[in-house]
Amino acid sequence: MTPAESPETTGNGDTKGTSVIVNAIAVLRTFTADEPLLGVTEIANRVGLHKSTVSRILATFEQEHLVERDPETRRFRLGLGLIAVAGPLLAELEERRVAYPVLRELTEQTGETSALMVWNGAESMCVEQIASHHQIKHTTPLGARYRDAMSSSVQVFLSAAPAERVRTLLRSGAISYPGLDDAGLDGYQIKLKDVTDRGWAINYGESSIDEVGVAAPVYDHRGDVVAAVLISAPRFRVSRERLQGLGEASAAAARKITTRMGGRAPQGSA
Numbered sequence: 001m002t003p004a005e006s007p008e009t010t011g012n013g014d015t016k017g018t019s020v021i022v023n024a025i026a027v028l029r030t031f032t033a034d035e036p037l038l039g040v041t042e043i044a045n046r047v048g049l050h051k052s053t054v055s056r057i058l059a060t061f062e063q064e065h066l067v068e069r070d071p072e073t074r075r076f077r078l079g080l081g082l083i084a085v086a087g088p089l090l091a092e093l094e095e096r097r098v099a100y101p102v103l104r105e106l107t108e109q110t111g112e113t114s115a116l117m118v119w120n121g122a123e124s125m126c127v128e129q130i131a132s133h134h135q136i137k138h139t140t141p142l143g144a145r146y147r148d149a150m151s152s153s154v155q156v157f158l159s160a161a162p163a164e165r166v167r168t169l170l171r172s173g174a175i176s177y178p179g180l181d182d183a184g185l186d187g188y189q190i191k192l193k194d195v196t197d198r199g200w201a202i203n204y205g206e207s208s209i210d211e212v213g214v215a216a217p218v219y220d221h222r223g224d225v226v227a228a229v230l231i232s233a234p235r236f237r238v239s240r241e242r243l244q245g246l247g248e249a250s251a252a253a254a255r256k257i258t259t260r261m262g263g264r265a266p267q268g269s270a
Contacts, residue, residue: 129142220263
C-alpha cells in the first residue's frame with residue numbers, strides 16, 4: 001500500500017492521523033545520499049501524494065528544522081534538526097559506543113574504512129564509521145541501508161537467521177537477489193553456512209564491481225548477532241591474499257567488541 005492509498009476516513013480520527021504520519025515518514029525517506037536535494041514535484045511523484053500535501057508536510061518539517069531549503073535551487077534537503085531527534089538514540093546505542101575505539105584501531109591497522117552495522121529487520125544499517133586515510137576510499141553515510149544479498153554485512157545477519165526467514169526475505173524481494181530461483185536459494189544458503197564456519201563474510205565485487213567488503217558478527221550475552229563489523233575498500237587495493245587478512249581483522253575486531261559488551265559467541269561459531 002502506497003502512502004497515497006493509506007485509509008483516510010473522516011469518521012475515524014485515529015486512522016486519519018496514522019495516514020498523515022505514514023505520509024510524513026514517506027516524504028523523509030525519499031531523501032538519500034545519492035539524491036540529497038529534492039523538489040516538491042519530485043517528492044510528490046515518488047510517494048504518490050498531491051504536491052499541495054507534500055508542500056504542507058515540508059512546511060511543517062522546515063519549521064522544525066527537519067528539512068531545509070537550498071538557497072540557490074530552493075529544493076529541499078534533510079535538516080540538522082534530525083540530529084537532535086536521532087542523537088539520544090545513537091548516544092544510548094551500546095554497540096556504537098563500545099565499537100568506536102575498536103573501529104578506530106581497525107582503520108589504523110588496515111588503512112581501510114571500518115564501520116558498525118546493525119540489522120533493522122530486513123536491512124543492514126550503518127551507525128558508525130571511521131573513514132580510511134587514503135584519498136581513494138569507500139565510505140557510506142550514517143543511516144545508509146543495505147538490502148543486497150551479496151553485501152557482506154547482510155550476509156552476516158542472514159547467516160544467523162532461520163533458513164525459512166531467509167527464503168521469505170529473498171522471495172519477497174525485501175532482500176535483493178537478481179535472477180533468484182530455487183537453485184540460487186540453495187546456493188545462497190550454502191554461502192551463509194560458509195560465513196558461519198569461516199567467521200566472516202566476503203563481498204568481492206559482487207554487489208559493486210569496484211568495491212570489496214568483509215564483515216564479521218558481534219554477539220550479545222545471549223549469543224545473538226546484534227551488529228557486524230564491516231571493512232570496505234576499493235577492489236584494486238585488495239588482492240585475494242589481502243582479503244584473508246582483512247577478514248581476519250574484521251573478525252578480531254568483532255570479537256573484541258563482543259567481549260567488551262559482555263557478549264559471547266555461540267558454541268560452534270568461528
